[in-house]
Amino acid sequence: MSETKSDPNKVWPTGLTEAESEEIHRHVIQGTQIFGFIAVLAHLFAYIYSPWLK
């Protein structure tokens, strides 16, 4: 039988453990969310103040 749970202390080829990888990923996701929020705001202003779709 193979193990279903991976070793949390295993260092992967990129030099990171699973916990470190997940920590980086949290920051990537948060950065994407902030960028997305600013982009939505910018498009809202563009829609209001430009002839876009009018």
Add this chain to the structure above:
Amino acid sequence: MIYGKLWCVVKPSTGIPLFLSAVAVSSFLVHYMLLTHTSWLPKYYEGKATPKTAAVEQVDKVAATPTDTIVAAAKQ
């Protein structure tokens, strides 16, 4: 977290610049294509009212005046 283990197999020093570059290139291309394929975006970036808009406003003013005058005259 979904895909949280991505950075176990993709080096962050490669994957993050690649991701950010993809976002930058694709958003630049979308806006560049809008600039070159629409009539209103170059005019908007030019920063002044279009001649068409100005002409329509002028026509509206001219058209509005007699109507107002007629309504005002009818009330008297």
